Amino acid sequence: MANLNIDAAKERTFEAIVIGSGISGSWAAKELCDKGVKTLVIERGRDVKHLKDYPTTNLLPFEFEHRGQITQQEQKENPIVSKCYNFREDSKHFFVKDKEHPYIQEKPFDWIRGYQVGGKSLLWARQVQRISDFDFEGPARDGFAVDWPIRYKDLAPWYSHVEKFAGVSGNKDGLASLPDGEFLPAYKLNVVEKYFQDQLKKNYGNDRHMIVARCAHISGNAENFKDQGRAQCQNRNLCQRGCPFGGYFSANSSTLPWAERTGNMTMRTDAVVHSIIYDEKKGKATGVRIVDAVTKETEEYYADVIFLNAAAINTNLILLNSTSSRFPNGLGNDNGLLGKFVAFHNYRAGVSAEHEGHQEYTTSGDRPTSGYFPRFRNVEKQETNFLRGYAAGFSAYRGSYADQSGIGMELKENLLNANNYGPWRVGSHMMGETIPKETNYVALDPNEKDAWGIPQLRINIAYDDNDEKMIKDYQEQMTEMFEKAGFINIKTRDDNRAPGLDIHEMGGVRMGHDPKTSLLNKHNQLHACTNVYVTDGACMTSTATQNPSLTYMALAARAADHAVKEMKK
Numbered sequence: 001m002a003n004l005n006i007d008a009a010k011e012r013t014f015e016a017i018v019i020g021s022g023i024s025g026s027w028a029a030k031e032l033c034d035k036g037v038k039t040l041v042i043e044r045g046r047d048v049k050h051l052k053d054y055p056t057t058n059l060l061p062f063e064f065e066h067r068g069q070i071t072q073q074e075q076k077e078n079p080i081v082s083k084c085y086n087f088r089e090d091s092k093h094f095f096v097k098d099k100e101h102p103y104i105q106e107k108p109f110d111w112i113r114g115y116q117v118g119g120k121s122l123l124w125a126r127q128v129q130r131i132s133d134f135d136f137e138g139p140a141r142d143g144f145a146v147d148w149p150i151r152y153k154d155l156a157p158w159y160s161h162v163e164k165f166a167g168v169s170g171n172k173d174g175l176a177s178l179p180d181g182e183f184l185p186a187y188k189l190n191v192v193e194k195y196f197q198d199q200l201k202k203n204y205g206n207d208r209h210m211i212v213a214r215c216a217h218i219s220g221n222a223e224n225f226k227d228q229g230r231a232q233c234q235n236r237n238l239c240q241r242g243c244p245f246g247g248y249f250s251a252n253s254s255t256l257p258w259a260e261r262t263g264n265m266t267m268r269t270d271a272v273v274h275s276i277i278y279d280e281k282k283g284k285a286t287g288v289r290i291v292d293a294v295t296k297e298t299e300e301y302y303a304d305v306i307f308l309n310a311a312a313i314n315t316n317l318i319l320l321n322s323t324s325s326r327f328p329n330g331l332g333n334d335n336g337l338l339g340k341f342v343a344f345h346n347y348r349a350g351v352s353a354e355h356e357g358h359q360e361y362t363t364s365g366d367r368p369t370s371g372y373f374p375r376f377r378n379v380e381k382q383e384t385n386f387l388r389g390y391a392a393g394f395s396a397y398r399g400s401y402a403d404q405s406g407i408g409m410e411l412k413e414n415l416l417n418a419n420n421y422g423p424w425r426v427g428s429h430m431m432g433e434t435i436p437k438e439t440n441y442v443a444l445d446p447n448e449k450d451a452w453g454i455p456q457l458r459i460n461i462a463y464d465d466n467d468e469k470m471i472k473d474y475q476e477q478m479t480e481m482f483e484k485a486g487f488i489n490i491k492t493r494d495d496n497r498a499p500g501l502d503i504h505e506m507g508g509v510r511m512g513h514d515p516k517t518s519l520l521n522k523h524n525q526l527h528a529c530t531n532v533y534v535t536d537g538a539c540m541t542s543t544a545t546q547n548p549s550l551t552y553m554a555l556a557a558r559a560a561d562h563a564v565k566e567m568k569k
Contacts, residue, residue: 014040017303022119024536024552025309026251031560033264044272045115050252054242056090091240106460110500118252126216128550130179135544145436146512149522158554166249170214178374185220192396199485213372216249237366275322291452312537316508332526340441345502346432349471351478353487355424362398370395375545386469390432391545506540524559
């Protein structure tokens with residue numbers, strides 16, 4: 001029997017374990033496997049294979065029972081996830097349903113999750129902007145949060161590394177606040193967006209810019225991606241279904257198949273991670289304890305290096321639940337800060353208007369991105385009554401409507417031939433940086449457990465006065481820019497959404513120089529347990545204003561390179 005146990009342990013022993021198969025976890029796996037490391041990837045959800053498991057990807061609108069809409073019953077059963085813009089009839093199978101994975105909201109928080117191989121990389125908005133030294137230096141300058149232990153120069157080569165592999169469309173815009181990258185051909189602004197871009201230059205000089213947002217789509221040079229089995233983006237804008245062309249970057253179409261082809265990756269699906277195992281005699285983590293999602297049986301897997309990429313909030317949960325005599329409050333949590341200083345992006349506000357000019361033009365076709373305002377507030381110095389700043393999206397479109405008058409043949413002729421165009425409509429939405437605060441935290445509930453015997457999370461995250469001031473400034477500044485451009489019927493909105501719908505939660509296991517004030521060092525290792533790396537959103541010291549996924553990818557690739565070098569020592 002003892003020999004059988006030894007053999008079973010050998011079968012469950014690897015050189016590295018990656019927890020989570022989404023955007024950051026798949027990058028860790030790809031980099032480790034590329035470097036010859038035998039790697040186990042643990043995923044709590046079901047397997048989703050590229051092409052094979054995209055059931056709706058090529059369906060036509062009339063092939064959906066509810067024409068793409070969610071039923072009232074589904075909305076009633078899912079009051080949280082149904083708020084997400086992407087939770088639709090064609091993609092709902094990739095989302096976590098509310099009743100299946102409950103959590104406790106001490107304050108309102110809409111936690112959007114995707115539990116399957118690839119995670120939310122099947123559902124993300126594919127926006128990829130680099131963060132700059134203005135962002136890395138922000139906490140040190142204003143004293144909120146702690147200083148980042150890295151700067152842009154440390155991450156720049158890794159940004160380039162992941163951009164070349166993932167495929168990123170964009171322009172070389174030459175903006176210090178938004179560093180340029182390794183770009184495929186950029187998508188074009190339409191005529192009204194370009195008009196607004198010109199108006200900004202006319203009215204604000206070089207102080208404000210509107211560019212085409214960089215996005216993780218193969219917009220050209222498709223031959224560079226043949227080895228991945230991916231083709232050029234077809235601009236279908238059906239990305240939430242899973243792309244049969246591999247036109248946008250997802251773990252399923254890119255990094256995971258690449259890692260699998262090395263022969264070094266093993267995938268364990270339907271495995272809910274309970275905790276990381278810490279060996280007090282060895283003074284390091286030695287493995288991962290999982291609960292089989294189907295049988296509820298407990299298993300253990302072992303490795304020399306562990307990458308934790310379960311998405312920010314679940315990463316916090318796993319570490320908090322990884323207790324031992326050495327770490328009674330969670331793995332690496334000597335300073336009591338684990339789960340604290342969680343932050344997010346503020347997407348509450350928007351501004352819309354109409355444009356009376358350019359009536360000889362309309363929009364046709366689709367593209368997977370929009371215009372983008374890089375941050376222009378408090379960039380080089382503190383100049384407002386709030387800290388940090390905001391980026392913003394911008395788009396213009398012109399829709400048509402058919403003449404529905406008449407009956408019989410007259411109606412048919414009107415519907416087919418009498419298309420009328422409405423006004424040009426323009427709109428912007430805010431992407432504000434929130435300040436990490438100790439009062440924004442996640443913690444384990446002492447009583448409530450989930451279906452696998454793991455403590456449920458208590459989430460206590462909220463806006464503050466800084467966010468309210470930022471919303472006010474965004475609406476005032478965007479209104480002014482719209483007015484100077486000659487737009488009419490300008491309307492501001494604040495939808496008062498709860499935190500969470502931005503789906504950009506970050507922090508709780510932040511990087512820093514000092515083990516007394518941070519959990520991770522400059523290589524994303526736990527200060528107190530250096531063979532555990534955290535490279536998803538949980539590691540972020542501050543949020544910046546940019547979409548964060550590209551930064552997670554770069555940090556994961558950089559940390560994997562460091563881990564392999566340490567293993568060779």
